Amino acid sequence: MRLQYVLKDIGIGLRRNLTMTVALVVVTTVSLSLLGVGLLMREQVALTKGYWYDRVEISVFLCNEFDTGANCAGGKASKEQKAAIRQTLGGSPEVQRVFFETQEQAYQRFKLRFNADLADNITPNQLQESYRIKLKNPEKYEGVVSAVSGLAGVFEVSDQRSTLGPIFDIINRLQWATWAASVALLTAALLLTGILIRVAAFNRRRETSIMRLVGAASFYIQLPFILEAVVASVIGAALACGLLAAFQVLVVQGQLERLRFTQWVGWQQVLSIYPWLFAAGVALAVVAAFVTLRRYLRV
Amino acid sequence: MIRFDNVSKLYPGQARGALEDITLDVEKGEFVFLVGASGSGKSTFLRLVLKEERPTAGRIFVAGKELARLSQWKVPALRRQIGTVFQDFRLLANKTVFENVAFAMEVIGRSRGQIHRDVPAVLELVGLDGKEDRMPDQLSGGEQQRVAIARAFVNRPAIVIADEPTGNLDPTTSVGIMKLLDRINRTGTTVVMATHDSTIVDQMRKRVVELEDGQLVRDQSRGVYGYSR
Numbered sequence: 001m002r003l004q005y006v007l008k009d010i011g012i013g014l015r016r017n018l019t020m021t022v023a024l025v026v027v028t029t030v031s032l033s034l035l036g037v038g039l040l041m042r043e044q045v046a047l048t049k050g051y052w053y054d055r056v057e058i059s060v061f062l063c064n065e066f067d068t069g070a071n072c073a074g075g076k077a078s079k080e081q082k083a084a085i086r087q088t089l090g091g092s093p094e095v096q097r098v099f100f101e102t103q104e105q106a107y108q109r110f111k112l113r114f115n116a117d118l119a120d121n122i123t124p125n126q127l128q129e130s131y132r133i134k135l136k137n138p139e140k141y142e143g144v145v146s147a148v149s150g151l152a153g154v155f156e157v158s159d160q161r162s163t164l165g166p167i168f169d170i171i172n173r174l175q176w177a178t179w180a181a182s183v184a185l186l187t188a189a190l191l192l193t194g195i196l197i198r199v200a201a202f203n204r205r206r207e208t209s210i211m212r213l214v215g216a217a218s219f220y221i222q223l224p225f226i227l228e229a230v231v232a233s234v235i236g237a238a239l240a241c242g243l244l245a246a247f248q249v250l251v252v253q254g255q256l257e258r259l260r261f262t263q264w265v266g267w268q269q270v271l272s273i274y275p276w277l278f279a280a281g282v283a284l285a286v287v288a289a290f291v292t293l294r295r296y297l298r299v
Numbered sequence: 300m301i302r303f304d305n306v307s308k309l310y311p312g313q314a315r316g317a318l319e320d321i322t323l324d325v326e327k328g329e330f331v332f333l334v335g336a337s338g339s340g341k342s343t344f345l346r347l348v349l350k351e352e353r354p355t356a357g358r359i360f361v362a363g364k365e366l367a368r369l370s371q372w373k374v375p376a377l378r379r380q381i382g383t384v385f386q387d388f389r390l391l392a393n394k395t396v397f398e399n400v401a402f403a404m405e406v407i408g409r410s411r412g413q414i415h416r417d418v419p420a421v422l423e424l425v426g427l428d429g430k431e432d433r434m435p436d437q438l439s440g441g442e443q444q445r446v447a448i449a450r451a452f453v454n455r456p457a458i459v460i461a462d463e464p465t466g467n468l469d470p471t472t473s474v475g476i477m478k479l480l481d482r483i484n485r486t487g488t489t490v491v492m493a494t495h496d497s498t499i500v501d502q503m504r505k506r507v508v509e510l511e512d513g514q515l516v517r518d519q520s521r522g523v524y525g526y527s528r
Contacts, residue, residue, distance in 0.1 A: 214402075214407060214450070
């Protein structure tokens with residue numbers, strides 16, 4: 001009986017304020033879609049970091065006999081120098097593993113990466129020996145870099161992470177921009193929900209005043225209004241999920257996946273965001289409803 | 300059933316209180332007329348009983364409970380013990396007679412079985428049997444007020460409050476409504492009725508409480524409307 005009454009009331013309310021309901025659904029859809037894209041970008045950042053950090057290492061190139069430079073005064077790095085460098089790296093808590101690459105190994109790699117003609121023109125002893133370091137946490141590279149940079153026998157320390165920095169920067173900024181836009185729109189959705197409920201409460205002031213007088217519990221009086229807002233938000237969230245799926249198909253799978261420099265977000269990430277969109281939509285409706293009803297539906 | 304202990308009500312921004320130091324006791328099963336000119340404080344009195352307003356000073360007891368100590372979430376329980384009737388009927392235009400009365404039971408969670416048992420009975424009591432399916436606009440003013448009374452009474456409240464229930468009705472119809480309220484009163488229900496209608500008050504010979512500018516100026520059992528000034 002009660003449920004039937006409440007459901008009937010929601011239907012009537014939503015139809016009576018159709019324009020407002022449509023406006024609310026549209027704004028909720030757009031704001032939640034942007035929120036979804038923001039969350040998806042966060043996933044993308046995580047994926048990109050994971051993808052690259054697996055491959056990132058710090059390379060400590062050692063002086064060969066031709067090198068000149070502050071730390072290469074003694075020519076080719078000596079055994080003692082190498083031992084000192086090795087010891088420094090071994091003592092660092094941030095280092096996970098250290099490989100040593102000989103001049104011969106460097107030459108083989110060179111041959112693999114560039115063409116054989118070019119490789120024919122150089123000899124292994126023109127290349128540098130190096131320590132390749134895998135870090136426990138790829139974000140914490142400064143300590144290791146500064147620890148070994150000044151050591152005798154070290155020609156150069158190169159850290160691949162510095163080249164990835166700008167890419168992460170761009171994604172991070174895009175992510176923040178999306179979130180800012182979605183917050184602005186969510187605020188609009190919040191206010192619209194408030195107005196929707198105000199109008200609904202005003203339209204039904206006769207019913208609610210009678211409910212009050214015969215002693216209906218205040219929650220029971222408010223429930224239809226809250227549910228009305230929740231229904232509109234859930235529709236908005238469902239549409240936002242649809243838009244996000246379209247984004248995944250058209251933009252990510254259609255365009256971005258041709259770019260192979262990273263791993264792109266997949267359906268797993270998209271689906272993991274859906275519950276958050278629904279949660280955000282419902283939370284939005286409930287917050288707006290409670291605040292508005294406190295002011296406009298005195299019990 | 301209703302007790303006012305030195306109750307005053309001052310609305311913000313007004314120099315004179317809407318009610319000033321009212322002390323009054325209404326027993327269970329009594330019928331009380333509340334008379335006085337417009338603005339004398341009758342409506343404020345009724346709103347205080349319903350806890351729609353809080354008194355500025357004094358204590359109010361309704362059905363054995365002190366209203367100031369009643370937490371906000373218990374107010375609905377208080378209002379279930381009070382039926383309310385207004386001058387403008389306040390029926391829902393899109394619901395039938397039956398649905399209007401049933402509404403008062405639905406919203407406090409009564410079962411369908413109870414509704415189908417109690418609504419026809421109360422409609423018979425108010426003399427509307429056979430008109431269950433009419434819409435309010437198909438009824439005369441008197442009939443609409445009977446629906447409103449049926450709605451106020453269907454949950455068997457201990458108190459019925461009527462604010463000018465005959466204010467929009469012609470004298471003959473008014474008499475019918477008064478008889479109905481009298482019948483409800485005889486079931487042991489306390490009735491408090493605010494009115495301007497001197498003829499009715501004079502005819503009924505019930506207790507009369509008169510307010511003037513927020514002050515209690517007369518409390519007379521078996522009284523008439525006007526003073527013999």
